[in-house]
Amino acid sequence: MIDFKSLRNDFPMLRNGIKMQGKPLVWLDNASTTFKPDCVLDAISNYYTHETSNSHRGDYDLCYNMDQKIAEARNTLAKLLNAESKEIVFTAGTTMSINLVAFGYGAKFLKEGDEILLTEAEHASNVLPWYKVCEMTGAVTKFIPLTKEGRLTAENLEKTIGPKTKIVAVAQVTNVLGYVTPIKELAAVAHKHGAILVVDGAQSAPHMKIDVKDLDCDFLSMSGHKMCGPTGIGVLYGKYDLLQKTDPFMTGGGMNARFNMCGKATYLDAPVKFEGGTVNLEGIIGLDAAVKYIMNIGLENINAHEEELKKYAVEQLEKTGNVTIYNKDSEAGIVTFNINGVFAQDGATFLNSKGIACRSGNHCAKILNDFLGTPATIRASFYFYTTKEDIDVLVDAVKHAKEEFLDAYF
Numbered sequence: 001m002i003d004f005k006s007l008r009n010d011f012p013m014l015r016n017g018i019k020m021q022g023k024p025l026v027w028l029d030n031a032s033t034t035f036k037p038d039c040v041l042d043a044i045s046n047y048y049t050h051e052t053s054n055s056h057r058g059d060y061d062l063c064y065n066m067d068q069k070i071a072e073a074r075n076t077l078a079k080l081l082n083a084e085s086k087e088i089v090f091t092a093g094t095t096m097s098i099n100l101v102a103f104g105y106g107a108k109f110l111k112e113g114d115e116i117l118l119t120e121a122e123h124a125s126n127v128l129p130w131y132k133v134c135e136m137t138g139a140v141t142k143f144i145p146l147t148k149e150g151r152l153t154a155e156n157l158e159k160t161i162g163p164k165t166k167i168v169a170v171a172q173v174t175n176v177l178g179y180v181t182p183i184k185e186l187a188a189v190a191h192k193h194g195a196i197l198v199v200d201g202a203q204s205a206p207h208m209k210i211d212v213k214d215l216d217c218d219f220l221s222m223s224g225h226k227m228c229g230p231t232g233i234g235v236l237y238g239k240y241d242l243l244q245k246t247d248p249f250m251t252g253g254g255m256n257a258r259f260n261m262c263g264k265a266t267y268l269d270a271p272v273k274f275e276g277g278t279v280n281l282e283g284i285i286g287l288d289a290a291v292k293y294i295m296n297i298g299l300e301n302i303n304a305h306e307e308e309l310k311k312y313a314v315e316q317l318e319k320t321g322n323v324t325i326y327n328k329d330s331e332a333g334i335v336t337f338n339i340n341g342v343f344a345q346d347g348a349t350f351l352n353s354k355g356i357a358c359r360s361g362n363h364c365a366k367i368l369n370d371f372l373g374t375p376a377t378i379r380a381s382f383y384f385y386t387t388k389e390d391i392d393v394l395v396d397a398v399k400h401a402k403e404e405f406l407d408a409y410f
């Protein structure tokens with residue numbers, strides 16, 4: 001049994017009495033970014049204070065040590081996803097990973113009239129790169145209908161997919177509604193029709209066990225900062241044969257085998273051919289520490305804890321009678337709601353006055369507004385260090401929103 005509360009002591013942001021608006025900080029914006037434990041901060045600090053060097057560029061011990069650290073981090077990430085280490089590409093985060101697939105694979109293989117299937121629930125990072133690739137190639141995007149609840153099902157994919165579909169690109173957990181997408185079933189449908197499945201794992205990798213071999217997805221992207229790691233580092237997983245076929249979309253030092261004065265260049269094999277220039281060494285080292293830390297807690301434990309928090313939050317918020325919740329039944333630790341009669345951003349500003357950090361707006365999923373029937377929502381999102389007491393503070397604020405805020409608002 002994990003004592004989740006005691007894990008809060010590992011996080012300076014949680015144990016140092018940080019305040020917002022003079023109130024103890026209640027951090028409920030974990031879908032946006034997460035706090036960093038000491039082991040991550042120490043690993044980064046150790047790199048700068050004792051081990052600074054570049055990688056792959058020197059025949060001396062410090063540089064060799066850095067090469068070892070990168071290899072170790074690749075192994076850690078491979079273990080996390082049940083992948084091969086050569087299938088792990090270090091990127092700046094989910095956004096860069098999806099762009100890499102869009103421009104390195106999509107722009108190379110898509111032709112006029114080919115289809116890319118998305119959903120209305122996707123984050124901008126999993127829509128806009130595909131729009132850009134469509135402009136370049138003449139391919140088109142199509143949207144797989146969601147169920148009334150907002151879920152993506154294999155059945156709806158089957159109804160939408162056709163002979164021209166080459167890519168299906170969807171989130172494993174959507175960032176507004178928090179539904180878990182049946183990736184394994186979607187992969188089977190996509191493959192039956194000769195398409196590849198590109199998975200946005202930004203909101204799933206930090207919270208649930210992922211086995212890319214079992215899911216049989218073709219690419220999967222994730223961001224370090226959403227899983228206790230540093231900003232500016234992330235991963236693209238790709239099946240190795242697909243990575244080999246994908247072009248690098250950034251060229252430079254470290255990723256080439258040779259080049260000459262006739263404009264000819266040959267590149268190294270994946271994953272290194274995607275990691276041109278000096279890589280984000282502090283990010284890789286920090287991410288390695290973060291992933292080891294959360295694997296030690298156990299992704300299954302994290303998932304179960306967050307499901308419990310989600311249920312508790314929905315129950316307690318509903319009891320206030322003051323809210324509309326848009327995703328009562330979703331699995332992830334995300335509650336998307338509005339305080340009745342209050343515009344979301346005003347609601348979030350009111351919560352801020354109570355020391356509560358929640359995201360408001362459209363959460364970068366701008367096409368979903370029509371589906372939700374509201375221009376903006378408040379999103380409270382949890383991680384394993386979130387407590388029921390944090391949720392109680394939110395619920396209490398929502399309960400008193402009417403007296404404290406609405407009078408002034410109208």
Ligand SMILES: Cc1ncc(COP(=O)(O)O)c(C=O)c1O
Binds near residue numbers: 092096171
């Ligand atoms: C579902 C989803 N995809 C992609 C992203 C983009 O992640 P990043 O900004 O770390 O690249 C996010 C960030 O919130 C997200 O929630």
